[in-house]
Amino acid sequence: MKKIGFLSFGHWTPSPHSQTRSAADTLLQSIDLAVAAEELGADGAYFRVHHFAQQLSSPFPLLAAVGARTSRIEIGTAVIDMRYENPLYMVEDASAADLISGGRLQLGISRGSPEQVIDGWRYFGYRPAEGETAADMARRHAEVFLDVLRGVGFAEPNPRPMFPNPPGLLRVEPVSEALRERIWWGASSNATAVWAAKLGMNLQSSTLKDDENGKPFHVQQAEQIRTYRAAWAEAGHARAPRVSVSRSIFALVDDRDRAYFGGSGQEDDHVGFIDEKTRAIFGRSYAAEPDVLVKQLAADEAIAEADTLLLTVPNQLGVDYNAHVIEAILKHVAPALGWR
Incomplete structure (x- = not known):
């Protein structure tokens, strides 16, 4: 069994061709799509985080709202840029959203990607320490976040507090320790x-x-997954790790699908630079009739290695169409590949 969820970047634009013309449209439709995906039997609703852009940014109000409207589906991010985050405040926000959802949060974080402005994190009040890069700062924020999420007290209590304190050093509240x-x-x-x-x-x-x-x-990504799992085993963790990959996949099952994506299947990888120094490879997208898709996806080594597949969705096409995109994969593709 492979878990299958959707990943939305949450774009909006005032264009008359967009179903999401404002931030409110995007937020409310994100909640509705998560509800629809749960009803269809999908396993996850994930959201991307970008700052200084007409896209989803602050994730925790949305995650909490989705958690309150659903009962089963995993709710997550892919990913939160840790260059922009206060780790302690983030523990409080993430824990609150996790508690509201009943422990269904799956929180993806990272060092982030190139953004809309130069060094946008500095406008949020963050600076790398002496000798650090912005990526180092992101990893440091992540390590503090993970440490505080353990729920161990670290703050000296006021001897004359407004409210009675428990004994010992204090931690931030709330803390959902299981989220770690x-x-x-x-x-x-x-x-x-x-x-x-x-x-x-x-x-x-x-x-x-x-x-x-x-x-x-897909070969490089599969190698990365195997390298990761070997490092996990060497570290001696008690539990098994989880691995997700993201893909743009569209099953062409009706005229709308063919009109939107019939000629847009990007059948080759692309190589480019995400900054002045980093050469990156961008994976292909998939758009084909279900029987063709099954053969193409069966040859994707990284999808085979992962336990979770996140389908990137064109959120500006609206809730109904995106629910159809998810349903088409669950109904016409996943069973033939043994994912359902």
């Missing part, structure tokens, strides 16, 4: 995948990664 095992790291390189494994985080691998050896994207 449901934190995922979005790794673009093999090295950061190993780092995540050592810290006991699950692995999220996106539709792009560092091009480390020139092989096809």
Whole structure:
């Protein structure tokens, strides 16, 4: 069995061709799509986080709202940019959302990707320490977040507090300690995948990664997953890790599908640069009749390695169409591949 969820970047634009013309449209439709996905039998509702863009940004109000409207589906992010985060405040927000959902949060975090503005995290009040890069700062924020999420007291109590304190050092509240095992790291390189494994985080691998050896994207991604699992085993963690990959996959089952995506199947990987130094490989998308899709996806080594598949959805096409996209995969593709 493979868990199948959707991943929304949450775009909006005032264009008359968009079903999400405002932030309110995107937020409310994100909740409705999660409800619809749960009713269809999908396993997860995940959301991307970008700052300074007309896309979803602050995730925790949305995650809490989805948690209050659903009862079974996993609720997550892929990913939160830790360069922008206060780790202690994030523990409070994430714990509150997890408690509201009954322990269904699957929180993906990472060092982030190139953003809309130069060094956007500095406008949020964050600076790398002496000798640090922004990526180092993100990993430091992540380590503090993981440590505080353990729920151990660390703050000296006021001897004359407004309210009575429990004995000992104080922790932030609320803390959902069980969430610690449901934190995922979005790794673009093999090295950061190993780092995540050592810290006991699950692995999220996106539709792009560092091009480390020139092989096809899905092969490099599968190698990354195997490297991660080997590092996990070496670290001696008691539980088994989880791994997700993201893909754009569209089963062409009606005229709408063919009109939107019939000619848009990107059948080859692309190589580019995500900053001045990092050469990245971008994985192909899939758009075909279900029988063709089954054969194509069966040859994707990284999908085979992962236990969770996140379907990136075109959220501006509206809730009804995106529910149809998810249903088509669950009904026409997943059973033939043994995922259902």
